[in-house]
Amino acid sequence: xxxxxxxxxxxxxxxxxxxxxxxxxxxxxxxxxxxxxxxxxxxxxxxxxxxxxxxxxxxxxxxxxxxxxxxxxxxxxxxxxxxxxxxxxxxxxxxxxxxxxxxxxxxxxxxxxxxxxxxxxxxxxxxxxxxxxxxxxxxxxxxxxxxxxxxxxxxxxxxxxxxxxxxxxxxxxxxxxxxxxxxxxxxxxxxxxxxxxxxxxxxxxxxxxxxxx
Ligand code: HEC
Ligand code: HEC
Numbered sequence: 144x145x146x147x148x149x150x151x152x153x154x155x156x157x158x159x160x161x162x163x164x165x166x167x168x169x170x171x172x173x174x175x176x177x178x179x180x181x182x183x184x185x186x187x188x189x190x191x192x193x194x195x196x197x198x199x200x201x202x203x204x205x206x207x208x209x210x211x212x213x214x215x216x217x218x219x220x221x222x223x224x225x226x227x228x229x230x231x232x233x234x235x236x237x238x239x240x241x242x243x244x245x246x247x248x249x250x251x252x253x254x255x256x257x258x259x260x261x262x263x264x265x266x267x268x269x270x271x272x273x274x275x276x277x278x279x280x281x282x283x284x285x286x287x288x289x290x291x292x293x294x295x296x297x298x299x300x301x302x303x304x305x306x307x308x309x310x311x312x313x314x315x316x317x318x319x320x321x322x323x324x325x326x327x328x329x330x331x332x333x334x335x336x337x338x339x340x341x342x343x344x345x346x347x348x349x350x351x352x353x354x355x356x
Contacts, residue, residue, distance in 0.1 A: 174252050177245065181253065183229035184236075188260050193227060194267070194309040201262030203296040207254035214242035220322050262296065264305020269349035277347025280340055284332045292351050304351035312345045 181199070185191045189200030199207070213219040221239035226232050245253070281292060289295075293303030303311060317323035318333055319341065325333070336344075 171252065173249055174256070177249055178253060178256060179229065180231075180241070181257075183226045183231065184224060189257050190260075190263055191307065192265075194265075194307040195224070196227070196307070197310045198262060198265065198302075198306060199257055200260035201296055202257060202302060203299050204251075204254045204258040205299040206296070206301055207257055208250065209299075211242045211245070211250050211254070214238045218324060220317055258296070262294075262302055262305065264294075264352045265307050265349075266352060267308055267349050269308070269346045271350070273343045273346035274350035275347075277343035277345070277350075280336075280344055281347055284335070285344070288329065293348055294351060303348045306348060308345055308349045311348055312342075315341050315345060 182188065185196050185199050186193070189198060189202075191198045210219070214221060217239045219238075221237040223235045223237050225235055242250070278292075281289070285293065288298060288300050289303055290298045291304070293301075294305065296302055314323065318325050318330075319336075
């Protein structure tokens, strides 16, 4: 009797899992369109040429997965932004909404695809004096977690070297003010920085324009 009851209750649930739109063929078919949507803001293959849009080509799969989870739960601030190209050009959207529309499997395939692209540092102006000061700060306070001047995707903590200055500065402000939550150990380092130090670091990351393979 107990077994029959068990089957009766759970069988329809199982069917729902089997036919839910998270299954593999469905996810894979959707990916080219979903990636095109990313590229309409982040540039072709994630090589953004707009200073307000972060370059996302070559980030590690883990970092992208973690970030999309944060966005899905609105744990990171999302800003209304306009699509720069494509069918939705001019319309607004934000990362939290984008992340919520993706299944886990779709997110995983997208993250995998982007991680196989190469991060190409942005060519942008920087102040050499400030960059030199920023380098010292970075070595002392940040290098431990952001390896090789923040150029290595392999530490899974994002890429700072060669990322667009406007984006990096904005994130630093969000971290500093607590709007973007961050690991306690990094916050501890951040609390020691003043506005000038932050700008020195921003200029240092802008100065790193050598492509790292
Ligand atoms: C409407 C424009 C828009 C679309 C579409 C969009 N993004 Fe974003 N994305 C942004 C903006 C702007 C930011 C910077 C954070 C912010 O301001 O909210 C961002 C941030 C990110 C970040 C964080 C980068 C970092 O250094 O931490 C990742 C990862 C990302 N997007 C991935 C994606 C993926 C994957 C897609 C497609 C599924 C996508 N984005 C679609 C605008 C967009
Ligand atoms: C204990 C390790 C640790 C230290 C030390 C640390 N960070 Fe981080 N940092 C992280 C992690 C982890 C993330 C990714 C956070 C997330 O998932 O949102 C991150 C993310 C960032 C980001 C956002 C990157 C992006 O693409 O949006 C910036 C900017 C940043 N760190 C700057 C710094 C600076 C500047 C220092 C030194 C003053 C520093 N960090 C020290 C661990 C650290």
